[in-house]
Amino acid sequence: MTTTWLAVPQDSPFGPHNLPYGVFTAPDQPGRRRIGVAIGGFVLDVGAAARAVGEPSVLLDADSLNPLLAAGRPIWTQVRASLTRWLGEESYRAAVSPCLLERGEVELHLPFEVADYVDFYASEHHASNLGRIFRPGSDPLTPNWKHLPIGYHGRAGTVVVSGTPVVRPHGQRKAPADPMPSFGPTRRLDIEAEVGFVVGAGSTLGSPVPLESFREHVFGVLLLNDWSARDIQAWEYVPLGPFLGKSFATSVSPWVVPLDALEHARVAPPARDVEPLPYLDDRDAEPWGLDLSLEVRLNGHPISRPPFAAMYWTAAQQLAHLTVNGASLRPGDLFASGTVSGPEVDSRGALIELTWNGENPVELPDGTTRTFLENGDEVTITATAPGPDGTRIGFGEVTGRIVP
Amino acid sequence: MTTTWLAVPQDSPFGPHNLPYGVFTAPDQPGRRRIGVAIGGFVLDVGAAARAVGEPSVLLDADSLNPLLAAGRPIWTQVRASLTRWLGEESYRAAVSPCLLERGEVELHLPFEVADYVDFYASEHHASNLGRIFRPGSDPLTPNWKHLPIGYHGRAGTVVVSGTPVVRPHGQRKAPADPMPSFGPTRRLDIEAEVGFVVGAGSTLGSPVPLESFREHVFGVLLLNDWSARDIQAWEYVPLGPFLGKSFATSVSPWVVPLDALEHARVAPPARDVEPLPYLDDRDAEPWGLDLSLEVRLNGHPISRPPFAAMYWTAAQQLAHLTVNGASLRPGDLFASGTVSGPEVDSRGALIELTWNGENPVELPDGTTRTFLENGDEVTITATAPGPDGTRIGFGEVTGRIVP
Numbered sequence: 085m086t087t088t089w090l091a092v093p094q095d096s097p098f099g100p101h102n103l104p105y106g107v108f109t110a111p112d113q114p115g116r117r118r119i120g121v122a123i124g125g126f127v128l129d130v131g132a133a134a135r136a137v138g139e140p141s142v143l144l145d146a147d148s149l150n151p152l153l154a155a156g157r158p159i160w161t162q163v164r165a166s167l168t169r170w171l172g173e174e175s176y177r178a179a180v181s182p183c184l185l186e187r188g189e190v191e192l193h194l195p196f197e198v199a200d201y202v203d204f205y206a207s208e209h210h211a212s213n214l215g216r217i218f219r220p221g222s223d224p225l226t227p228n229w230k231h232l233p234i235g236y237h238g239r240a241g242t243v244v245v246s247g248t249p250v251v252r253p254h255g256q257r258k259a260p261a262d263p264m265p266s267f268g269p270t271r272r273l274d275i276e277a278e279v280g281f282v283v284g285a286g287s288t289l290g291s292p293v294p295l296e297s298f299r300e301h302v303f304g305v306l307l308l309n310d311w312s313a314r315d316i317q318a319w320e321y322v323p324l325g326p327f328l329g330k331s332f333a334t335s336v337s338p339w340v341v342p343l344d345a346l347e348h349a350r351v352a353p354p355a356r357d358v359e360p361l362p363y364l365d366d367r368d369a370e371p372w373g374l375d376l377s378l379e380v381r382l383n384g385h386p387i388s389r390p391p392f393a394a395m396y397w398t399a400a401q402q403l404a405h406l407t408v409n410g411a412s413l414r415p416g417d418l419f420a421s422g423t424v425s426g427p428e429v430d431s432r433g434a435l436i437e438l439t440w441n442g443e444n445p446v447e448l449p450d451g452t453t454r455t456f457l458e459n460g461d462e463v464t465i466t467a468t469a470p471g472p473d474g475t476r477i478g479f480g481e482v483t484g485r486i487v488p
Numbered sequence: 489m490t491t492t493w494l495a496v497p498q499d500s501p502f503g504p505h506n507l508p509y510g511v512f513t514a515p516d517q518p519g520r521r522r523i524g525v526a527i528g529g530f531v532l533d534v535g536a537a538a539r540a541v542g543e544p545s546v547l548l549d550a551d552s553l554n555p556l557l558a559a560g561r562p563i564w565t566q567v568r569a570s571l572t573r574w575l576g577e578e579s580y581r582a583a584v585s586p587c588l589l590e591r592g593e594v595e596l597h598l599p600f601e602v603a604d605y606v607d608f609y610a611s612e613h614h615a616s617n618l619g620r621i622f623r624p625g626s627d628p629l630t631p632n633w634k635h636l637p638i639g640y641h642g643r644a645g646t647v648v649v650s651g652t653p654v655v656r657p658h659g660q661r662k663a664p665a666d667p668m669p670s671f672g673p674t675r676r677l678d679i680e681a682e683v684g685f686v687v688g689a690g691s692t693l694g695s696p697v698p699l700e701s702f703r704e705h706v707f708g709v710l711l712l713n714d715w716s717a718r719d720i721q722a723w724e725y726v727p728l729g730p731f732l733g734k735s736f737a738t739s740v741s742p743w744v745v746p747l748d749a750l751e752h753a754r755v756a757p758p759a760r761d762v763e764p765l766p767y768l769d770d771r772d773a774e775p776w777g778l779d780l781s782l783e784v785r786l787n788g789h790p791i792s793r794p795p796f797a798a799m800y801w802t803a804a805q806q807l808a809h810l811t812v813n814g815a816s817l818r819p820g821d822l823f824a825s826g827t828v829s830g831p832e833v834d835s836r837g838a839l840i841e842l843t844w845n846g847e848n849p850v851e852l853p854d855g856t857t858r859t860f861l862e863n864g865d866e867v868t869i870t871a872t873a874p875g876p877d878g879t880r881i882g883f884g885e886v887t888g889r890i891v892p
Contacts, residue, residue: 200645205728226726231669232660236728237641237735241604241818242693251694253813256636256765265635267765289646289737290655316813322630324609324640325729328813331641333693361660361671409657409720409732414645 086472088171090184092124097478099124101471103167104339104480105149105304108190117147117193121167122339122480126184133170133183149196149303149340153284154415157300160284164344192338194245195306196282199416201243201334202406203278203310204235206397208354210425213437230358233397233405235419238310239331243418246337246482252459253332255316270313272442273457273486276423277380277390277433277465280308281399282340283417290410295369298400301413304340307378307465307482308420311335314436314456336418337465337482345477349469351375353398363408364401372400376479378424378467380433385448390424390433392467459488490876492575494588496528501882503528505875507571508743508884509553509708512594521551521597525571526743526884530588537574537587553600553707553744557688558819561704564688568748596651596742599710600686602644603820605738606810607682607714609638610801612758614829617841634762637801637809639823642714643735647822650741650886656863657736659720674717676846677861677890680827681784681794681837681869684712685803686744687821694814699773702804705817708744711782711869711886712824715739718840718860740822741869741886749881753873755779757802767812768805776804780883782828782871784837789852794828794837796871863892 088100098104100123108120108127120127131145143152143159152163170176205211208225211234215224228234252273258265284303287293293301310330317329353366353373366372376392402419423433432438435456439445445453457463464483468476492504502508504527512524512531524531535549547556547563556567574580609615612629615638619628632638656677662669688707691697697705714734721733757770757777770776780796806823827837836842839860843849849857861867868887872880 200643228660228662228669228723228726231662232724234724234728235731237643237731239604239641239815240644241821242815244693248693251814254696255813256632258632258635265632265765267767289648289652292658313813319632320636320638321727321729322632323725323729324638325725325727327639327641328809328815331810331815332813361669363671405732406735409659409717409736410655411643411646411732411735417645 086168086172088123089174089177090124090126090171094475096124097468097476098122099471099475100168100171101475102341102345102477103164104341105195106338106340107148107193107195109193110185110190119144119146119149120190122187123171125187127187127190128171129183129185130167133180136179136183137170137176139166150416153196153282153303154286156285160303160342164342192245194243195338195340196416198240198243198418199414201238201240202235202419203238203422204233204397204402204420205422206233206395206402207423207425208396209394209427210423210433210437213425213432217436217441233402235402235406236325238334242331243334243336246335246484248335248484249487250311250333250335250484251487253313253316253328255313255328256319257315258319265319270316271456272314274312274314274435275380275463276310276312277378277388278308278310278420278423279376279392280306280336280418280420282306283413284415286415287407287413289412292410293403293407293413294363295366295400295404298372298403299343301403302343302399304342305346306340307337307467307479309335309463309465309482309484310420335482335484337480339480341477341479346374346469348472349375349477351393354394354396363404366398366401372398374469376467376469378433378465381464382446382454383448383462387446388430388432388438390431391426392424394426395421395424457486459486461486490572490576492527493578493581494528494530494575498879500528501872501880502526503875503879504572504575505879506745506749506881507568508745509599510742510744511552511597511599513597514589514594523548523550523553524594526591527575529591531591531594532575533587533589534571537584540583540587541574541580543570554820557600557686557707558690560689564707564746565748568746596649598647598649599742599744600820602647602822603818605642605644605647606639606823607642607826608801608806608824609826610799610806611827611829612800613798613831614827614837614841617829617836621840621845637806639806639810640729642738646735647738647740650739650888652739652888653891654715654737654739654888655891657717657720657732659717659732660723661719662723669723674719675860676718678716678718678839679784679867680714680716681782681792682712682714682824682826682828683780683796684710684740684822684824686710687817688819690819691811691817693816696814697807697811697817698767699770699804699808702776702807703747705807706747706803708746709750710744711741711871711883713739713867713869713886713888714824739886739888741884743884745881745883750778750873752875753779753881755797758798758800767808770802770805776802778873780871780873782837782869785868786850786858787852787866791850792834792836792842794835795830796828798830799825799828861890863890865890
């Protein structure tokens, strides 16, 4: 069992088995971004720690995670082992202690520069719910859904870190009964609770990344809120897909949980009732279902607990699909799962499902109700996963408040 | 009239009114990327020229155009004036001459790092043709088409420079009559002849860029081939739009023609038969239709001459739409027009239209015919636009050969 000389409660989401990476600034040097690792209530300045112990690394002494992402799996393993040693062995205590900052005192930033951002649609419950809402009477899933993980490219430049205010977007809205579109602020601002995967090592144009190479390319995992303006999206999305209904903001949690911290969270994905084509067939491969328990809070009140283990398509399948046409990967590519929705009403990851397109408003403890988000509303998504020996691996949170 | 002490033929596409920017390496230093400007049969090493004339600029002494892009309109104007002076005034000749390289001796690279890549769908002829092919009997345009410039995000990481071989992508294909999808190389590999717009100055999240600010943000223009695997696209694209059918490669021409070089190419866009919403209403604004004449050659044989002036939506409208929801811009953002198709059969910018979904194959001089591209085929797109005093502004070419 991994231990630490630091005082970290056994039930801490940021115990010594987790060691998620982020980028922070501290009050003493507000302009200088540094890589940090969360441990208990602290952030370890890993560049400073490396220097203090005499193992300097330019990968750790950077202002974003991108150099570390580009370094690849063998280096990620080596760096994680170093961190575990520095925080675990008493002999490092004197050197490393001065490199710890109180977590509440630092400001967290977008941890890496996003290269390409892709969003999938991998929850059968979510896709079926939307099908039932928008195409009642027909098959809730499109014919391709169980043959391939449907995805699309989103806007990398508007991925923002948790805490960034979300400006209610303006755009064209047209209900089916309206004769013409009108312009104004969205009336149907929604969330999508998702899990994002951070690509580290890139790949070569023309060379697909097979299922079994997932671990060589994916560095870690974070939480993501794919804010969605349902009215803008509904009017624009035929035939080329979502655009302005999504591109105004995508929020991510500031801590990237290393894939290595999720070994105990791995589970078999749901049974597939359509035989996958060979490049997507993971029945004999190591399973990449992940037992993450998400929680969505609206103004502090839990409104949903989506189970990530229920996702039909795994991240390994998504990466294999994304590259099967020869598309290359770059360090900093981010791909997200799509809305995480479970089978129960209170495990759905978007308001459009939770309220069934506004028919059944969500009730809040203050007596108000919501169909979609109002100005001032704050949405927070958190998650944990099983760690070793009964511990939990925490993801921190992704939060955002709606401003006019 | 702008002149130069260099021997440049009057009919050169790269005369002194053009001065397009690119990034090159020369045989003497194959590892060192430098910014160049095309002039006649030469490339001016602009970083070296700046030093030679004693006006050093870190923006010109860079390995990509990104720092210059980020600098903004006033600097772009100043740099262009400097280049015109260096190449125009006899007094600079001795200092600048040694900084000229034969254009045939340099290797051209992707001129900037692409931030986000967006592809529009702005030709009414193209959209109508596809509607007639895929939805015979119904309205060829979707209801939203004349209300907004439809667009989607593409993959920035697979934008490649002209000359890069295009590997025929594999993927899932399923014709309507097939019971199940099959996996293999695309059988319907197509081109889309497009014009791309390079964003220089960025914008702030939450602040739309109105029509009249187009010139402040857009640095220049290039040619683009949006390679498309029609069978992969047809099976995947409902409901979230094109993904793997496009993401395997997008080729761009190596020379970015400055917006300033296109003043004489500006024309009024076609009459709009649906009144645009105010943020898209350019009827009282300066017109941003552009009279570019494209030519598409297949294995050296011209197969189409698409007229860019026929595009329904202008680049200024596209930029206004792209940002109206508050989405921010970054230096290096690239947005493309969508396939340029005119009203005539031989002015269509994609094989699917030229051959009417394969019904009318294109005949080549060697006696063979094409419905879609075969391995070994080479497609080249060129364009020119009117310059001052009867000159032509050339865009060079974007070319690519299909490999298995």
